[in-house]
Amino acid sequence: MQKILFIEDEGALQKVVCEVLVQEGYKVTSALDGEKGLVEAKASHPDLILLDLILPKLDGFSVLEKLKADSDTRDIPVIVLTNLETAKDIEKILALGATTYLVKASYRLEDVVAKIKEVLS
Amino acid sequence: MLLLGSFTIVTILVTYYIASKERNPEIIIASVSIVAAFVVSVSFLIVRTFEELVHSNMLKTDFVSIASHQLRTPLSSIRWTLDLLLGNRTGELSSKQRGFVESIQDSNERMMDLVRDLLNVSRIDQGRLVLKRDKVELTNIVEDLIREMSAYAEANHITIALKKRPRKMNVLGDEQYIKMVLENLIDNAIRYSNKEGTIEVTITSKSNYVHVDVTDHGVGIPKNDQKHIFEKFFRSRNIMRQQTEGNGLGLFIVRAVVRGMKGRVGFTSKDSNGSTFWFELPLI
Numbered sequence A: 001m002q003k004i005l006f007i008e009d010e011g012a013l014q015k016v017v018c019e020v021l022v023q024e025g026y027k028v029t030s031a032l033d034g035e036k037g038l039v040e041a042k043a044s045h046p047d048l049i050l051l052d053l054i055l056p057k058l059d060g061f062s063v064l065e066k067l068k069a070d071s072d073t074r075d076i077p078v079i080v081l082t083n084l085e086t087a088k089d090i091e092k093i094l095a096l097g098a099t100t101y102l103v104k105a106s107y108r109l110e111d112v113v114a115k116i117k118e119v120l121s
Numbered sequence B: 001m002l003l004l005g006s007f008t009i010v011t012i013l014v015t016y017y018i019a020s021k022e023r024n025p026e027i028i029i030a031s032v033s034i035v036a037a038f039v040v041s042v043s044f045l046i047v048r049t050f051e052e053l054v055h056s057n058m059l060k061t062d063f064v065s066i067a068s069h070q071l072r073t074p075l076s077s078i079r080w081t082l083d084l085l086l087g088n089r090t091g092e093l094s095s096k097q098r099g100f101v102e103s104i105q106d107s108n109e110r111m112m113d114l115v116r117d118l119l120n121v122s123r124i125d126q127g128r129l130v131l132k133r134d135k136v137e138l139t140n141i142v143e144d145l146i147r148e149m150s151a152y153a154e155a156n157h158i159t160i161a162l163k164k165r166p167r168k169m170n171v172l173g174d175e176q177y178i179k180m181v182l183e184n185l186i187d188n189a190i191r192y193s194n195k196e197g198t199i200e201v202t203i204t205s206k207s208n209y210v211h212v213d214v215t216d217h218g219v220g221i222p223k224n225d226q227k228h229i230f231e232k233f234f235r236s237r238n239i240m241r242q243q244t245e246g247n248g249l250g251l252f253i254v255r256a257v258v259r260g261m262k263g264r265v266g267f268t269s270k271d272s273n274g275s276t277f278w279f280e281l282p283l284i
Helices: A011-023 A034-044 A060-069 A087-095 A109-120 B002-021 B025-086 B095-125 B138-155 B175-191 B223-228 B237-242 B250-260
Strands: A003-007 A027-031 A048-051 A078-082 A100-103 B134-137 B159-162 B170-173 B198-206 B209-216 B264-269 B275-282
Touching: A003 A011, A003 A034, A011 A027, A011 A109, A011 B025, A027 A034, A034 A048, A034 A060, A048 A060, A048 A109, A060 A078, A060 A087, A078 A087, A078 A109, A087 A100, A100 A109, A109 B025, B002 B025, B025 B095, B095 B250, B134 B138, B134 B175, B138 B159, B138 B175, B138 B198, B138 B209, B170 B175, B170 B275, B175 B198, B175 B209, B175 B250, B175 B275, B250 B264, B250 B275
Parallel strands: A003 A027, A003 A048, A048 A078, A078 A100, B159 B198
Antiparallel strands: B134 B170, B198 B209, B209 B275, B264 B275
């Protein structure tokens, strides 16, 4: 069973995304802040990380940077799920090594699931 | 900075004039000191004003970023939760429950559209609207969008017809924003059409431009309102009587986006006799 780690501080969003991913047959773990996200990534070594950018304690940019700097977590694909969409932010996310990004407000739930399956396939 | 430089030169000249006319060294020193104090005070005020302007601009930029996240995140949560419920992923909803949940979905989508429009308006006002310059095949976009909007049009008893299907029309622009322009014009045409009406979308080429017309046979725009139609938050009086939905930002954004892609936009309309909104983009 493939494992997904979801790092997101918005509780309602966490709940609904985790629910749908479990229904799709994935094992899902989650973290509500960047620091816990990093700890969980190292501990569980998921097949995919979904990462928000505006996070307490350690923001998503820093989490991404640290994930890619660590040989244990460098190769885990990361999908950034965010509502930030300036060209500067997108360039930074991709330069830091994110596999792709999704602007939450532009996607329906099923689109997000489809993108996750595409990256994991 | 120009103001500061000019002011400094004037005070140097005045100081030189005083020094050249006056023989008494004490008077010269006093005059120079007064002028120097005056220059320093005015410089401080100019620099302070400049810093406040920069800070205010930064706050506006931060507002767009903050609003992007803080407003859209909870709305995204609601949207995805409703998608979960309406997708029957938590069990089948009764038809009554589905009705209520769909009402919430409609309201949420209106909120998301409003936030998106306000953010676009903010970017436009600050000169920060960034449009891609990709090769875009316009006819495909128009056909796809008409297909996507057919169900919405039918629900309003309106038919959308694509009147001309020319050869491929390639333009240089931002596909997402071109879709937004078309969706805006077609949505307006649907809203302001009479029931059982038809909307015609026509694509032609004129010189080096692709020209798209969206024509409805609905309520039209009164003559006195026409000069305001592209202004922010403007909604024609006859429209307000018909329906209160709509935020009055769509056409302001349409115009800014089309102009940003080096295009043109306009309309013709007669009160109670329909309107044709058109836009043109340079062909490549």
